[in-house]
Amino acid sequence: MIRLLAVDDSALMRRLIGEVFAGEADVEVTFAKNGLEALALLPELKPHVITLDIQMPQMDGLACLDRIMIEHPCPVVMFSALTGDGARETLDALSLGAVDFIPKPGGAISLKVDVFGPLLVEKVRSASGARLGGTHRLAERVRLKTGGTALAGRPLGRPRSVAAAARTRLSPVVDDSVERLVLIGSSTGGPPALDAVLAPLPADFPWPIVVAQHMPATFTGALATRLDRLCALSVREVVRPMVLEPGTVYIARGDADLIISRRSGALAALPTPTSAAHRWHPSVDRMVDSALEHVSAERLIGVLLTGMGDDGAAALSRLKAGGGRTIVEAEETAVVWGMPGALVRSGGAEAVLPLDQVANGLTDLAGRS
Missing domain, CATH: 3.40.50.2300 (Response regulator)
Incomplete structure (x- = not known):
């Protein structure tokens, strides 16, 4: 019950x-x-x-x-x-x-x-x-139990730095092409998880990052603004076609889907109406599949964070089968291990990492130490 x-x-x-x-x-x-x-x-x-x-x-x-x-x-x-x-x-x-x-x-x-x-x-x-x-918030709980009275106001805690987290090293993607891309999917519990993954990355992270977080349109703009304040990377909500640039995070607009396409020969992120073929929006599966139409899998890194359901599992399995790299949040840190667990069960997860090691994994795969 x-x-x-x-x-x-x-x-x-x-x-x-x-x-x-x-x-x-x-x-x-x-x-x-x-x-x-x-x-x-x-x-x-x-x-x-x-x-x-x-x-x-x-x-x-x-x-x-x-x-x-x-x-x-x-x-x-x-x-x-x-x-x-x-x-x-x-x-x-x-x-x-x-x-x-x-x-x-x-x-x-x-x-x-x-x-x-x-x-x-x-x-x-x-x-x-x-x-x-x-x-x-363990310190505050301990303080309360031991007679302390100070309670937190409304913290916006910054995640540990890359250097502070235990390292799980992944071999980098060997690729001289400028067309390389990180694709991140998340849902329930996703906003704090995105804090932990994106805030430690350096401003000169060499790959564009595109994020599909299941949220209404009213919320994704506020999410992008908040992440832009927390991160060294520039963070933007995709409200119109945008050419993808290194050092920038692109947040899919809510109540819509995001596809990867080309504009004047350059890779771009485009907002598009939702597809009835996909249950959750912005759709991780649709975002990843659209990227695979324009970029070879070997030049893509897929990351699947906490969330209920199985959005992203099918497309990221195809990405891995084509030679791409995938990182999945581990069960012990995920608020809901639905989406990550579905990718693990499908055999599409290359690395399963606790949340505080995902930024390290991305840094390693992008060729930085």
């Missing part, structure tokens, strides 16, 4: 959440009207998953999440507004330890329950199996 704690100050939203899970025999829902009430319930309830609204009176969702992750760590799915402020708050929530988010329906909420309901059930089920890193 999955014990779900749903925290929302809206009586209508609580009623709709109850209706959504009424037909799910393996989910038991308890409700809280605000963050303070939720915190009071945690010691006895010990929920397996929490859904948490961001905008609430008395204690907002971010302050509540901060306390949850220190006092009673538990997989949390945030309800997020589809606005610029909502996107920034959601990324803050993911950095604080939330494992996923779901856009909160607006307007006539009851009319959207047929779309919202199945997605919410899927998110909660996935979160119930999510892995919380054992070291996540």
Whole structure:
């Protein structure tokens, strides 16, 4: 039985959440009207998953999440507004330890329950199996247990440097061509994982990097802005055709797909409408397959990070079979080992690395030591 704690100050939203899970025999829902009430319930309830609204009176969702992750760590799915402020708050929530988010329906909420309901059930089920890193905010948890009172504000922790991580060396790609490309796919738990992979890379990293992170369009711009602030590399959201350049990370726009093509003979990233042939968007499979149409597999590196489902596994298996290189996040660090696990099971994973070693692996494969 999955014990779900749903925290929302809206009586209508609580009623709709109850209706959504009424037909799910393996989910038991308890409700809280605000963050303070939720915190009071945690010691006895010990929920397996929490859904948490961001905008609430008395204690907002971010302050509540901060306390949850220190006092009673538990997989949390945030309800997020589809606005610029909502996107920034959601990324803050993911950095604080939330494992996923779901856009909160607006307007006539009851009319959207047929779309919202199945997605919410899927998110909660996935979160119930999510892995919380054992070291996540460990110092603050220890301080609390030993009588300390200082709690974190809203940290945006920078990952360890490449030099600080344990090295797992991979032989570099031997290639004098300028047309080389790194392709990264991620989903649930992806934004903090992208922090850890991209922030340690040097500004002169010699290959362009293209990222497909499953997110709505409102959120991918905020993600690119945040990563650009954290990284030595330049990070840009692909909102129009862009020629690919070394030292730059290209984030696929949400609610669309991204394909690799050519513009005036040069490799370029193009936003394109979603394809019904692919379930998740921006599609990792579609991005990788489009790259294989224009660049030989030997000149490509594919990376698959945390996420539910199997997006990317088929195309990256084809990339590896053609002579390309692949890196997969290891199960012990992935929030959800769905996408990486699917690639491992298909035989398409060359290197399976803990998250803090993925940047090292990329650096090695790109020919830098």
